[in-house]
Amino acid sequence: MKYAVIPVTPFAQNCTILMCEQTREAAVVDPGGEVERIRAILAKHALKLTRILVTHGHLDHVGGVAELAEATGVPVEGPHRADEFWIKMLPQQSQMMGFGGRVFAPDRWLEEGDTVTVGELTLQVLHCPGHTPGHVVFFEPEAGFAQVGDVLFAGSIGRTDFPGGDHETLIRSIREKLFPLGDQVRFVPGHGPTSTFGEERRSNPFVSGRYG
Template identity: 45%
Template sequence: MALQFEINAVTPFRQNCTLLWDDESGEAVLTDVGGDVPFLLQSVADKNLKLKEIWLTHGHLDHAGGVVEFLKHCDVAVLGPHEGDDFLLQSLPETTAQYGFPVSPVPQTRWLNEGEQLAVGRYVFDVLHIPGHTPGHVVFYCSEAGLLIAGDVLFYETIGRTDFPRGNHADLIHNIREKLLTLPEETRVIAGHGRMTTIGHEKRHNPFLQA
């Protein structure tokens, strides 16, 4: 019995949409539904899972651009990000049009705040607010499974870009230090792009986080 996950790289940006599920109850959640919706729907169906919610870490198009299409096929609740990313979700029609696949604004989101708890079956995830890459960026941490869904905050030996609208490099570094580097070192990190890492590895080898 365990919390299971499958990482699916979606969109031309190879964004890591993660399917999380409790193999006892079959309850499942998808994080950051950026695109490639038929593929994601098939992945859920193949495993006979009961999809409960979509969780969004932040409002960038490669993380949220597939939500509207997904909801046409599967009616589930959408949670996150923090309200600070409302401007990004509202501007999705324009930003996605630049890439040739315009979408409507994301509907029926429930904003998340620091300290809230979400669940996949019996596994509880804490919501941590980590502004910097975007003002409303949140991450999802499950202490029992030792797993962090980090979005575009922390990557293998690097950190998120802060040159986008309302990005803030000092905020990002401060929040990573205070809220993520304080997690157990063995915590596995699923980043928004690229390979997985751990908190311990980033503490020692991430050039942006050295003292």
């Protein structure tokens, strides 16, 4: 598996292209905006987009979903249905944040234990609420890779002061869902640099052994 991280929107949100090397099929995770730029990168590397994956319903992660889906005809998978209210609030989110995003209906809501495929890759779905109630994480065990959205960052964690957020739930999601996947797993967060679960378990002040 190969991946490319493309910061988009004024919030420098990490949109990610996941690629199956055997088939050249690809998925775009969290296309928050700058859809033409994302499509240009897919075309440059001769990748066939087969699906759009969504971690959660905040505008900076989904602002370009409707546009990309309409332009390419590929299905949208995710997030968990508990984030449906966030997707329906995209017009209000757009007004507050100063950039656009249209309401969309996922072709498939995702649940804990589901899988999604990209060519010959199989990604496991983990429901990790706390930042939003319907947040999901995508995990590829063979590559030791996870796309965690705004659950966990290098040195920090997701905000929990938005509607539906809950701090204790978020901490449980990280400690009980993510860290058991293994210290070696490298993750792409929703913003900022990549890290590993081991590094965050050891040094992240919000979720290391020293917390609480």
